[in-house]
Amino acid sequence: MILTVTLNAALDLTYHVPALRPHATHRVTDVAQRPGGKGLNVARVLAALGHEVTATGFAGGATGAVVRQLLGAVPGVTDGLLPVSGPTRRTVAVVDALSGDTTQLNEPGPLITPAEWSAFQEAYEGLVADADAVALCGSLPPGVPVGAYAALIRSARAAAVPVLLDTSGEPLRRAVAARPDVIKPNAAELAELTGSHEPLKATQDARRRGAQAVVASLGPQGLLAATPEGRWHATPPARLPGNPTGAGDAVSAGLLSALVEDLPWPARLTRAVALSAATVLSPTAGDFDRAAYEELLARVSVTAA
Template identity: 50%
Template sequence: MILTVTLNAALDVTYEMPAVDWDGVNRVATVHRRAGGKGVNVARVLAALGRDVLVTGLAGGPTGQAIEADLRAAGLPGALAGIAADSRTTLVVSDPGRTALFNEPGPEITPDELRNFRRTYEALLADAAAVVISGSLPGGVPADTYATLAALAADRGVPAIVDADGEPLRHAPAGRPSIVKPNIEELARAVPGGTPAEGAQALRDRGAESVVVSMGADGLLAVTPEGTFRARMPYKVDGNPTGAGDSLVAGLALGLVESLPWPERLRQAAALGAAAVAAPVAGDFDRDVYADIHPQVVIT
């Protein structure tokens, strides 16, 4: 199975609107409420593709109970470690052509709660073919935690993918992950100056085996032990980009456990990311868009 880690799990609320009046009263056309956080979204995509997954992380309070209930309703196996504080809610407001995302900071985690999670995580690694560690960190969690989790996986021969921003991203390569996946803005913050290829190589020099940079409609850049690759998209997909990066990471995880060559791994990941834009809610993807784009992604 593929293990996904979401330390800052959330209850994702999505408002679909025909138009948004930012100075007036709005009536919401459609509301979606579901368990979220980047690792949960990755698990949803992998499960939809027929892969065995397990969701772990931290959850607490009434919002945490709602998260766990939704995971059960969706048929997603979960092993979330409990915390005293209430988990966060995120809000997406989407109208045609525009999307705004509002992320709460999340709960404060105690040292004992983090140690309890680590024990859970180490036990779960025994049955994992790969682990995806992604998203923001809640309060009280050290910035090098993702590096620590990746190193624990590496010590057990389990390949890890880390998708993070800021200080967690800067620390991540020290954990020897198989793949680090920043977007181009996150990469620029982690490694200021230079080209995207130079920034990706800098993260490899710090310990990451491979670095995949997502660049929106411009596709993907991958700097790997086998060389540098570009995946270029055949056309731009309009819609809600929330969750596109998570679908992309799901594609990378699938390619990792299936030992796909890098060109096919990137083609699959890029197509899944684009197909997620066409879906209204993070964690979903449009299968028709995926089937159309996948053979048209150009790899150089």
């Protein structure tokens, strides 16, 4: 079982409008909703790849109930969310019909009480004991200590369970020192962590700070990985048209599934890039196009960096 942690789960709403104009009134032509937060997105992709997944984190209020109901309908994902008193947040993605550009509005998330955070840590210890790998993903809701991910990484390492971490800012900085197996920053997050805007230098610097492997996502330029086994640059065959929503979560799912399957690093990166590209190509934001994924696997280029 792979365990995904989503401390700030969300109900993701997608609104289609002809064009977003500030200070105007818009009739939304199409509404879609689904469980969100990076960890739940990763869980969905892992399950689609055939892995057994348990999704933990927090869910509360009426919005949390909808998230759990929708999550319950995803085959292969076990709902391990803990109830909390505060309401789960919503995110709203407003998509312009013509340009496809997206405007994002993210609610802050519920206030987690100290008792709720303690209850989570206890539940997490139990789940980690049965896990082959752990994904820690996304922002922290109010009330969760900024060192939360560092503590969760130490618990997993004590149980000899590998950890992938995808977060940013101070939670990332604190967590790197706890020696996660893989971090997956984008270029901006990596620059913020290391102070360097030169990706090759920055990935190596992030390893010196504690991360055992660093996989930097460079958008359409693919992935740059610095690992104990070597450094690689993995790129898709071409710049792909489409919606990048969820592409980063597809990278996390690709890396973690391939790690659990004991694939070598170049194969992990190939899978991550192919999944990410197949997500961009999919007409549904955050899902991947399976035929494109399988076709892309043969066309990803991995070179020494």
